[in-house]
Amino acid sequence: MQQCAAAAEAPAATDRAALLDRMRGALWGIFIADALSMPVHWYYSVTDLKRDFGEITDYQAPKKRHPSSIMSLSNTGGHGRGGQSGKIIGDVINHGKHEFWGVPNMHYHQGMVAGENTLNAVCARIVMRGIAANGGKYDPTLFLNDYVSFMTTPGSHNDTYAESFHRDFFKNWAAGVPPERCALGTEGHNTAQIGGFVMLPPVIMAAVAAAARASSSNGIDSTAAAAAAQAVTHLRTTHDSNKLVAVAERYAQVMTRAVLGEPLRPLLEAEAKRLRFSPAELAGKLWDDTNIVHSVFGSACYIESSWPAVLYLAWKYSDSFEKAVLSNTNVGGENCHRGAALGALMGAAVGESAIPPRFISGLAASEDIRKEIDAFCAAVLPAEVPVEQPAAAV
Structure with missing residues (x-):
């Protein structure tokens, strides 16, 4: 059986299994919610x-034609909108995909198959593999090496679209900027978006595991703070945005507490209160999810819209991974990256055991992802290493 350990009341087998279940659920959640929304x-x-x-x-x-696609307006040589004269897309990354960008109503993920993941979720697999290969420890320099190698290798993935942060990064890299500096100066370049959260769950899980295997635990608050700090370290490798960092810290805190077994709804209510809304009050209005996501929060990628939407959907469907991710898909908008963030949070709360098996087996890369999750768990918390439960604050 795959090996992860439980940060639980005592290191009993059932408790180890409970944390293993939630960690695996968080990782599967990224890929499931992303692939459901891809078309x-x-x-x-x-x-x-x-x-x-x-x-x-x-x-x-996906259909070949996308009724609201604006990929033809996007800049193939850097961030944001612009022309297609630049060849960062096509020559440096997303090899062979440049020809599709200038075509009106071309689907962002044309040519992909059912259950296939979009680029940001594929990059989350880079993070998982890197942590596993590094003995369960996250290293931003190793990630950047892996990221550059993967993105600049023709045929490494099948996606057509790449967000502004990828395009900006590799515009700088192609100009000779060292990888650790390629994201600098990009605040305001369509950077403060939920897409920056897709790679964070493996980094958060690695930090939780590090606390669990420590010889002495300093408590859940300390573990959550460490996970948030490590998430921010990773985020800054690709997103130079203080605005996004502030929300990523909150996301990491909530996910850490959820994977350690704290009830999800109170965590979500506390975060919603920070944003001055009540999920319960919104749910009580009997509006459907589409109206709430589009009209109350906004369905676009910007973090000020997408983060409260994640909180609301996770609160409303706190006991059902399936309902949460399917609602996210069917309300449309920026549902892939919002979904990956939501799916990971829901998986952390309910565990792999509460995820419908068809969602796991139906992923196009299901077996490869399973092997990578197995390797990740075995690396971050080897079976022979004792673990301790982070104590709750008193």
Whole structure:
């Protein structure tokens, strides 16, 4: 059996299994929610979504035509909008995909198959593999080496679109900037987006595991703070955004407490209170999820819209991974990256055992991802290493 350890009341086998279940759930959640949303990523009209796909309940392949795609307006030589004369897309990264960017209404993920993951989720696998190969420890320099190698290797992935942060990073890299400096100066370059959270769950899990295997535990608060700090370290390798960092710290804190077994709803309510809204009050209005996500929060990628949407959907469906991720998919908008963040949080709360098996087996790379999750867990918490439960604050 795969090996992770439990930060639990005592290192009993059942408690070790409980944390293993939640850690694995968090990792699977990234890929499941992303792949479910891939065919309808950035569908801002739910009418269009339902016309093209109906109510999505499982993995589907994208249509070639995307009714609200603006990829043809995106800059292939750097961040944001612009022309297609630049060849960062095509020559440096996303090899062979440049020709698709200038075509009106081209799907962002054209050519992908049902259950396939988008680029940011694929990059989360780079993080997992790197931590596993490094004996369970996260190292930002090793990540950057792996990231550059992967992204600049033709055929390493099948996605057509790459977010602004990827394009900015490799514009700088191609100009000779060292990898550790390639993200600097990009605040405001469409950087403060939920896409920056997709790679964070493995980094957070590694920090939780490090605290669990320490000879003495300093408590859940300390563990959550350490996980948040490590998440920020990783985020800054690709996103130079203080605005995004502030929210990433909160995301890491909530996920840490969830994977250590704290009830999810109170955590979400506390975060929502910081943002001056009540999930319970919104749910009590009997509005559907589409109205709440689009009209109350906003369905776009910007973190000020997407983070409260994650909190709301996780609160409403706190006992159902399936309902949470499917609702996220079917409301449209920036549902892939918002979904990956939501799916990881839900998986951390309910565990792998509460995820419908079809969502795991239906992933296009299911067996490879399973092996990578197994290797990650075995590396971050080897079976022979004793673990301790972080004590709750008193």
